[in-house]
Amino acid sequence: MAGMCHAIRRPARLRFADMKRIFHENGLSLVLASLFLLCLVLGQLFTGYRTSNEENVMHGKPEEPLGKYVMSAHFMEATFENWESEFLQMGVYVFLTAFLFQKGSAESKSPNEPEEVDRDPQMSGHRKDAPWPVRHGGWALKVYEHSLTLAFLLLFLLCFLGHALAGRGSCNEERLQHHLQALTTMEYMGSSRFWFESFQNWQSEFLAILSMVVLSIFLRQRGSPESKPVDAPHGETGG
Structure with a gap:
């Protein structure tokens, strides 16, 4: 039974080791890509969406949905x-x-x-x-x-x-x-x-x-x- 549990746990350890190796070898690209997406989506997109709708309200126009603002x-x-x-x-x-x-x-x-x-x-x-x-x-x-x-x-x-x-x-x-x-x-x-x-x-x-x-x-x-x-x-x- 112990051997079976060991066999079951081993792939998980291998996957963790693979992920650790991938991050070690590609950490700079992964972190920069994450920062890019964070700034683009949570930063520019949502603040720009809010700014655009504030301008719409000022000009008497209806607010637009997020999906429309993206385009x-x-x-x-x-x-x-x-x-x-x-x-x-x-x-x-x-x-x-x-x-x-x-x-x-x-x-x-x-x-x-x-x-x-x-x-x-x-x-x-x-x-x-x-x-x-x-x-x-x-x-x-x-x-x-x-x-x-x-x-x-x-x-x-x-x-x-x-x-x-x-x-x-x-x-x-x-x-x-x-x-x-x-x-x-x-x-x-x-x-x-x-x-x-x-x-x-x-x-x-x-x-x-x-x-x-x-x-x-x-x-x-x-x-x-x-x-x-x-x-x-x-x-x-x-x-």
Whole structure:
């Protein structure tokens, strides 16, 4: 009987061990994804929903259900407007750090020494564990060499378009209330409102990157790959 109980309990222990291993190996992504969903759903969605309905009441309009608000221009514009700036930030950052340097920063390559990230991938085409584009070579490798920047660029463009479409809808709702003619997407994208919404987010993202690059010269966070070792001199470059 004891052996049977032991056999029954064993899979549960294995499942717990597997979950523990998965979290240990993927904890950073899991926590960040959880924080993203928490802020999006419990933060932006519900506070935005309440704000939108308060504005509806002020204008003598009926409150809208949550399901309708999720697809509204008010929610979609705010979402895409912020995602757009984040993907722009990361794409520009990845691209610029490939060839620009900042002496002493943990976020920069060394300006005077070659680094592993610069090695020629064609020398590893024979490795069985190398990604498929590396083993294939040619155009696939050329694209793969810049795939991270290209992915962020594509995500930025999609969110930029989403911002334009949702923003036009939100703008036209306001114009309708004031008995003004609706704008086309191109007209809205040429307006100062659209570019104000974009640049107010873009500048904050570039400020955040600049702060990370410069502050990591002098300040430390023990254990973080985004920081230099605590005992590293300020002039040492790279993490």
